[in-house]
Amino acid sequence: MMFDRTxxxxxxxxxxxxxxxxxxxxxxxxNLIGEHIDYCGLSVLPMAIDRAVWLALRPNHLEKIRIxxxxxxxxxxxxxxxxxxxxxxxxxxxxxxxxxxxxxxxxNLLVHRTSPPGFDxxxxxxxxxxxxxxxxxxxxxxxxxALVVTAGMDDLEHVCENNPxxxxxLADELARGERYVGTAGGGxxxxxxxxxxxxCAIRVDFDPLAVTPVPVPPDWSFVxxxxxxxxEKSGAAQQVYNRRTEExxxxxxxxxxxxxxxxxxxxxxxxxxxSYEGLxxxxxxxxxxxxxxxxxxxxxxxxILTEARRVSHxxxxxxxxxxxxxxxxxxxxxxxxxxxxxxxxxxxDAMVDTALASGASGAxxxxxxxxxxxxxxxxxNNIENxxxxxxxxxxxxxRPSEGAxxxxx
Ligand code: NG1
Numbered sequence: 001m002m003f004d005r006t007x008x009x010x011x012x013x014x015x016x017x018x019x020x021x022x023x024x025x026x027x028x029x030x031n032l033i034g035e036h037i038d039y040c041g042l043s044v045l046p047m048a049i050d051r052a053v054w055l056a057l058r059p060n061h062l063e064k065i066r067i068x069x070x071x072x073x074x075x076x077x078x079x080x081x082x083x084x085x086x087x088x089x090x091x092x093x094x095x096x097x098x099x100x101x102x103x104x105x106x107x108n109l110l111v112h113r114t115s116p117p118g119f120d121x122x123x124x125x126x127x128x129x130x131x132x133x134x135x136x137x138x139x140x141x142x143x144x145x146a147l148v149v150t151a152g153m154d155d156l157e158h159v160c161e162n163n164p165x166x167x168x169x170l171a172d173e174l175a176r177g178e179r180y181v182g183t184a185g186g187g188x189x190x191x192x193x194x195x196x197x198x199x200c201a202i203r204v205d206f207d208p209l210a211v212t213p214v215p216v217p218p219d220w221s222f223v224x225x226x227x228x229x230x231x232e233k234s235g236a237a238q239q240v241y242n243r244r245t246e247e248x249x250x251x252x253x254x255x256x257x258x259x260x261x262x263x264x265x266x267x268x269x270x271x272x273x274x275s276y277e278g279l280x281x282x283x284x285x286x287x288x289x290x291x292x293x294x295x296x297x298x299x300x301x302x303x304i305l306t307e308a309r310r311v312s313h314x315x316x317x318x319x320x321x322x323x324x325x326x327x328x329x330x331x332x333x334x335x336x337x338x339x340x341x342x343x344x345x346x347x348x349d350a351m352v353d354t355a356l357a358s359g360a361s362g363a364x365x366x367x368x369x370x371x372x373x374x375x376x377x378x379x380x381n382n383i384e385n386x387x388x389x390x391x392x393x394x395x396x397x398x399r400p401s402e403g404a405x406x407x408x409x
Contacts, residue, residue, distance in 0.1 A: 003054060003126040008070070009409070012056045012122040015068060019409060020056035020122070022149050026142045026404040027052040028133035029192035030224060030375050031366050032201055033333050034311040036341055038186025039245050040252065041206045042308040045214065045315055046188055047222070048196020049398040051127040053138040056409075057119045059150045065143075067097055069123040081105055081116035081147075087180065091234035095181045096136050100143035103177025109170060110151045117150035130230035132367025137189035140178050141404055144170060149406060156406040160195045164211075167194045167403075172209050183233050184245045196403035203315055216400050217321045221383045223360070223376045225393030227347040231372025241368050244343065248304055251297035255289045282309065303340035307333060327362025327377050334364035334374075343369030351393055352376075358389025 005023070012020045027048040034044025060066065068076035077094040079085060085102045088095050104110060110117075123142070129135045148170075149156060160167035171194050175187035191204045191211055200213040233241065286305060290298050310329045317326040334352050338344040348365045355363035355376035363376035374393070378386045387395050 001126050001128065003052070003124060005054070008054060008056050008122060008124045011070060012058075012120075015122060016058060016066075016120045018058055021058045021409055022056070022146075022406055023409060024055045024057065024142050024145045024149070024404065024406050025052045026055070026138040026145070026193050027196055027401045028127040028135055028138050029189060029196065030133060030222060030398055031188065031192075032222075032375065032377075033314045033330055033364070034188070034307060035333060035337055035364075035366070036244060036248070036343065036368070037304050037307050037311075038188040038204070038206065039184065040186075040248055040304055042304065043203055043205045043311055044186075044188045045201050045203055045311050045318075046192040046196075047201040047216065047398075048192050048401045048403050049127075049133065050401040051125075051133065051398065052401075053123060053125045053127055053135060053142050055121050055123050055142040055146055057121040057146045057149065060118045060120045062118045063116045064118045065097065065101060065121070066119075067094070067121045067123070067143075069093075069125075071123075071125070071129070081118050083116075090182065091232070093139075096139045096178070097143045099177050099180035100140045100174065101147065102180055103173050104144050104147045107173045107177075109166070109173065110148065110153075117147055119146050119150045121146055128226070130232045130372070131224070131226055132231040132365070132369075132372030133224070134189040134193060134367070136181075136233065137174075137178060138193045140174055141170075141190055141193045144174055145404060145406055157408075158402075158405055160403050164195070168209050168211070170194060181233070182242075183238050184242045192403070194403045196401055198402040199400055201318065201400060203311075214315055214318050216318065217323070219380045220323055220326075221378055221380045222398050223355070223378065223383065223386050223390065223395050224366075224373050224398055225351055225355070225376070225390040225395040226373050227345060227351060227371060227393065229345060229347060229371030231367055231370065233368065237368070237370050240343070240370055244300070244341065247297065247300045251289075251293055251301040252304070254293060254297065255285070255301060258292045259285065259288050299340040299342075303336045306336055306340075323361050323377070323379060327360065330362030330364045330375070330377060331356065337365055337369060341369075345370060348372075348374055351390065354389050355386060359385045
């Protein structure tokens with residue numbers, strides 16, 4: 001799966017009888033740690049990767065979006081940019097495009113425009129779809145940037161490097177906007193796709209949204225391998241995802257009400273937690289909540305609290321170049337997702353075991369789970385063994401990458 005820019009430009013021209021004016025590149029992301037906690041407002045540690053969605057566009061002055069993709073089986077679409085924009089069938093890929101359009105056209109970012117913008121677009125990707133690598137959020141971000149370009153905003157080349165406050169606002173709006181497709185998601189993916197940073201993972205904090213680069217040691221390697229089950233967020237997987245967000249909220253609310261500790265979520269990722277007192281308090285919260293929550297709610301709550309703590313320890317380990325420690329935290333995260341949050345599958349569990357047996361320092365499912373991929377981390381000198389062990393999951397290496405970019409043709 002290789003991206004061919006010349007081919008994209010040529011096919012665009014063949015399709016729309018004029019060359020594109022811009023190409024937008026939006027990377028996917030691998031979430032390294034901090035799974036199923038962004039929607040609780042807790043910090044996460046994803047990394048934008050060197051696989052991306054590419055969108056070639058040309059403003060069309062027709063007040064409509066016409067969009068197609070080079071991927072087989074995705075029907076081209078067109079719709080008016082007059083809002084409200086009506087959702088298509090559940091599972092329709094164009095819903096992500098509509099989500100971005102509705103968000104941007106009804107939001108505050110394009111206040112100076114005079115008429116609804118429209119554009120023609122062709123999409124290509126070297127980012128595999130439905131693998132838990134945020135191809136859908138990359139599409140949402142790419143569409144949003146296409147509207148921003150069409151509205152005439154300049155200086156977009158390294159949009160987030162040059163204008164971080166614009167990108168933070170955009171990421172926030174798009175996180176809310178992507179819920180248009182029916183998933184009650186958090187804000188990790190849009191922030192990572194937009195604001196990733198080369199050679200770095202990023203810590204994403206919420207309320208308010210903030211992104212902090214965390215340098216990835218150059219001798220750490222990340223391998224992605226696919227479980228064979230699609231991580232599609234429509235139908236049953238979407239229902240389980242939305243149920244988990246509800247369960248998490250209810251468990252936290254109940255614990256808060258009874259323990260009177262509304263700030264306990266923040267505490268889990270707080271500096272203070274690393275201190276002796278903080279740790280005591282943390283154990284205390286878990287013990288007390290065990291007495292008041294039913295067993296399922298308790299396990300959901302335990303995942304959230306322990307995962308938040310693992311994120312802050314993982315950031316520390318990454319900054320200190322402690323691979324073994326980082327790897328252990330990844331594997332512990334997987335076990336928690338497997339046992340407490342129940343979003344793993346036998347196939348994902350088996351792949352994590354294979355990765356570890358092949359010499360990975362740690363491995364876990366990445367993304368929402370219930371299919372999709374694992375990420376394994378290993379020292380660069382052991383990568384061949386890990387790739388060979390995971391060969392049945394068509395493994396590939398990913399590198400940290402910068403976030404979205406816009407280039408003029
Ligand atoms: P995926 O399905 O991997 O793109 C989803 C959510 C994230 C986060 C993770 C679980 C969306 C767009 N993304 O990611 O916000 O909650 O699950 O950590 O809903």
